Amino acid sequence: PFAYRAVGGDDPSMPRVELEVVEPPALASLSVTVHYPEYTNWPSKALERQIRALIGTRIEMSATTTKPIRQATVALEDGTLVPAEVQPDGLGFTLSPVAEPPFEVTRSGSYRILLEDTEGLLGGDETRYEVRAIADLPPNVSMEQPDANIYVTAEAVVPVRASIKDDLAIREAWLRFRRVDVVVAS
Numbered sequence: 585p586f587a588y589r590a591v592g593g594d595d596p597s598m599p600r601v602e603l604e605v606v607e608p609p610a611l612a613s614l615s616v617t618v619h620y621p622e623y624t625n626w627p628s629k630a631l632e633r634q635i636r637a638l639i640g641t642r643i644e645m646s647a648t649t650t651k652p653i654r655q656a657t658v659a660l661e662d663g664t665l666v667p668a669e670v671q672p673d674g675l676g677f678t679l680s681p682v683a684e685p686p687f688e689v690t691r692s693g694s695y696r697i698l699l700e701d702t703e704g705l706l707g708g709d710e711t712r713y714e715v716r717a718i719a720d721l722p723p724n725v726s727m728e729q730p731d732a733n734i735y736v737t738a739e740a741v742v743p744v745r746a747s748i749k750d751d752l753a754i755r756e757a758w759l760r761f762r763r764v765d766v767v768v769a770s
Contacts (some may be wrong), residue, residue: 593722608707609699611678617644618689621720624752635689636716638752643687645679647697653677655700661693661715674702692717714769723750 587600614633620626621640628644635643645668652674658666666687668677679687687695694712701707707754729745736742748757 606703606705607650608705609653609701610707611697611699612648612650614645614647614697617681618642619644622719625720625755634714635690635695637718638720639689639691639717641689641721642681642708643679643689644681645687646676647678648676649674649699651675652702653699654700654702657698658687659696659698660687661695662691689715689717691715723748723754 585602585604587602587661589598591598616631616633616635617628617723618631618635618637619628619642620638624638631637636700637643647656649656653676654674655668656668656677656679657668658668660666664685666679666683666685668679668683670677681687682740693715695715696712697708698706724747726747727745728747729743734742744759746757746759748754
């Protein structure tokens with residue numbers, strides 16, 4: 585902090601103006617937890633500020649701040665603003681994975697955490713964190729045996745072999761078939 589005044593010619597009567605330097609609010613700590621899509625059956629996982637997750641993953645956050653705040657918002661690159669819940673003492677915030685609108689990984693990009701202190705001073709706009717969205721590709725299934733249409737007797741045993749590949753995991757596989765000699769009534 586310091587004080588200043590302007591002096592013009594022989595008139596030193598301007599009062600001193602006091603200037604106080606005030607730091608904007610900032611993050612003291614931040615924890616990020618990812619909640620993967622339900623179909624994966626993967627447990628939630630703590631990550632760093634940079635997020636790398638499957639499309640459809642929801643993000644949970646909790647943070648402490650360097651000074652009391654009255655508002656915290658996660659600003660996504662696409663313009664979506666996700667308000668967080670400020671702690672009663674104002675020294676942090678939480679973001680629920682079921683917030684509305686949610687912080688959900690839909691594509692790669694970035695996010696910022698915007699903070700407003702109790703005096704209206706803004707902080708956090710200058711720091712961007714990366715979001716890397718990973719697509720869950722559909723599985724690849726190829727029939728290995730039989731390798732073409734075949735004709736067999738009614739008592740024949742037909743060996744079946746398939747190759748199934750997925751970028752994440754295979755939870756289960758089943759074979760559906762239809763007999764052409766069975767008429768289905770509608």
